[in-house]
Amino acid sequence: MTDGAKLFEDMNTRSREVFRRVVEGYLENGEPMGSRTLTRTLTEKVSAATVRNVMQDLEYLGLLDSPHISAGRIPTQMGLRMFVDGLLEIGEMNVVDREKLNATVADTAQDVDGMLDQIGSALSGITQGASLVLTPKQQAPIKHIEFVSLAEDRALVVLVFANGQVENRLFTPPPGQTPSSMREAANFLNALIEGRT
Incomplete structure (x- = not known):
């Protein structure tokens, strides 16, 4: 467990929610978040x-900063890093979420591509993150992945x-995903998958 994850885990529920909302507000509009707005x-x-x-x-913990005395707060670099690390941590799927996923699979009477699309959407909903489901038909190693933002609620993944050979799929990114965060995700995945099938 990282130091940031430990620090986040040690916070009480109210502190975690305030921190999360300040970061999300800042990422959404680039402005400091004030206490009145948060309430x-x-x-x-x-x-x-x-x-x-x-x-x-x-x-005081170094997670937020105030640009000037009367302004709200913005996340520090350490705060943003902790927020991103928290998004990337993967835990065990709980029973309720596993049942939702199993129900999605059972309810899908479509072709394989349709079923995988439904599973990807269900995983994205459960994790509140992006999901990418690939079919095993391609045996060549992946050379490069790219995410292209088409609209606020539409994006394209290019493999x-x-x-x-090139394959692409449309998907709905999680709320709040920016083109730069998708570029970071693509860079992370490209480093991770280099030479893998």
């Missing part, structure tokens, strides 16, 4: 003063194989 979006109803105290604690 309207938090699951637990608390005062703006309580939110400011939590944000101050997160700032280039060592034998020159």
Whole structure:
């Protein structure tokens, strides 16, 4: 477990939610997130003063920063790294999620491509992340992967194989995915899959 993951795990539920919402708000619009705005979006109803105290604690931990005294907070580089690391951590699938996935497979009476598309959508919904499901028909090593943002809710994944064959698939990216985050994901996958089939 990374230091960031341990730190995140040690936070209470309120601190985790405030941190997550500040980062997501910043990634969405690039602006500092204020305590008054946060009080309207938090699951637990608390005062703006309580939110400011939590944000101050997160700032003390080095996860948030304030561009100036009267501004809201933005994530620090360490805070963003911890947020991204948290997105990439993979845990065991719980029983309820496994049952949802099994139900998706059982309800799918389509061709293999349709079934894989449904499974990919179900996995994306369960993990709140991007999922990529590939068929085993291609035996050539993957040479390159690229994600192309087409619209806010549509993207294309392009797979280039060592034998020159190219396959592409449309998919719905998770909410909040930006073209730069998809480029980072492609770079990560390209480094990971180099020379693999």
